[in-house]
Amino acid sequence: MHAWYAIPMTERITITLPDDLVAELDAIATGSGRSRSGVIREASAKYVTEHQTSEKAFARQAAGTETLAYLTKLRSLPVHDDRQTLDILRELRGSLDVEGA
Numbered sequence: 001m002h003a004w005y006a007i008p009m010t011e012r013i014t015i016t017l018p019d020d021l022v023a024e025l026d027a028i029a030t031g032s033g034r035s036r037s038g039v040i041r042e043a044s045a046k047y048v049t050e051h052q053t054s055e056k057a058f059a060r061q062a063a064g065t066e067t068l069a070y071l072t073k074l075r076s077l078p079v080h081d082d083r084q085t086l087d088i089l090r091e092l093r094g095s096l097d098v099e100g101a
Helices: 019-032 036-076 085-100
Strands: none
Touching: 019 036
16 A cells, blocks of 8 residues: 555645634644644534534434334324234244244
């Protein structure tokens, strides 16, 4: 494997920031022994990760809400079999075992 495969691609961009934010970034960079670009790169990566995480959490919450709504709808339907769920599942599993044999 060539060494250049491990180097992530980078792109140079230009951004405009308020002077006080630049001063804070410079203070962080100086205090941590990193470059201004390094601090901004790390902060940007953290922001993107947090954004992606919050989007995934929102999607999970929406899926949970949808599932609960479906289960509530199922609960309101008439029951056609008075047996316990486990008994029904055992019966179905038994019929699958017979088919697979």
